[in-house]
Amino acid sequence: MPDVSAAPPGSYVELCTDLIDEGGLKRAMDRAIGRTLRELRDYERDTLDRGGEVSVQATIRVKRSPGTSEHFDVVYHVTTKVPTPKHKSQVKERGGRLLCQPSGSSDGDPDQMLFFDSRGRIIGPSGPGENVDPATGEVVDAGDVAGSIRPAASM
Secondary structure: OOOOOOOOOOOOOOOOHHHHHHHHHHHHHHHHHHHHHHHHHHHHHHHOOOOOOOEEEEEEEEEEOOOOOOOEEEEEEEEEEOOOOOOOOEOEEEOOEEEOOOOOOEOOOOOOOOEEOOOOOEEOOOOOOOOEOOOOOEEOOOOOOOOEOOOOOOO
């Protein structure tokens, strides 16, 4: 911020970003920068996507104050943009309606039949606890069910 302590009473200095709203714009920008960094790190932790970016934007509008010839209003606001995780599930359309299996939609093929354990719990990534190891296809902690789920052989 410019040193205005030596300015005599009644004097003026040229407006700069540090002086807008007596430093309020700069404080708002600094808070937004810190907040967006935290939110970007949260996004990366939740999605494992390191390609996201955040932005901080200040919009400053200058307009003539109503009913004056020499005064202007300086209006600003600070906005931030942070990536949000994208979630996708797949459904099918029939007769103008979107349909999914009774267990709900997931990111898998809606025509793929589901596997259930002996207690009626869904086995697979869309089921409670996500109990299929994605690397091996083996059922993990599914109660009384043993074995593995493998892709069907291609024809």
